[in-house]
Amino acid sequence: MSKTKTELPEPDGAGLAENAALTPEQLEELKSRAVKADENWDRLLRTTADFDNFKKRAAREKIESAQYASFTLIQKILPVLDNFEMALAAAQSAKGDKLAALESGVLMIQQQLKSALVETGLEEVNATGQPFDPNVHEAVSQHESAEVAEGNVLQQLRKGYKFKDRLLRPATVVVAKKPATSA
Secondary structure (H helix, E strand, C coil), X not given: CCCCCCCCCCCCCCCHHHHCCXXXXXXXXXXXXXXXXXXXXXXXXXXXXXXXXXXXXXXXXXXXXXXXXXXXXXHHHHHHHHHHHHHHHHHHCCCCCHHHHXXXXXXXXXXXXXXXXXXXXXXXXXXXXXXXXXXXEXXXXXXXXXXXXXXXXXXXXXXXXXXXXXXXXXXXXXXXXXXXXXX
């Protein structure tokens, strides 16, 4: 005799008289289902707690990452700051020939700073002589020029920079236009 469906008492209280007459197999099945339900409930609670802990940890790591995002850059720039302080000390006592040495030293510091910034992903936007591109150039005026083609950058007033693939600051430029013809 095979059972295809186990008959359980009605949940609404109907068949109370039959509840008293549960067979041992039905009673065992109810107990095993209750144990499984308890195991599933415990697993759900643990999984929910693990997920909540994961969300809190991810949020904490995101905050820490934002707080310390510039840490590596600052480590690279600190020696440059030290060198500027030494150059300022030398400038206060510079006389005659020492002035050329000071200029050379400041030039080396500038190169050191540029190198540190390039290592982190900074890139200069080359503007002079290039066709005007509103995506990377900011035009502040136009000047007539016979030497530079119309629509090209005649003069760069301030350098522009990209950080990796993102524009950090557009180059401020003067754009060439055709000279006015005198009649």
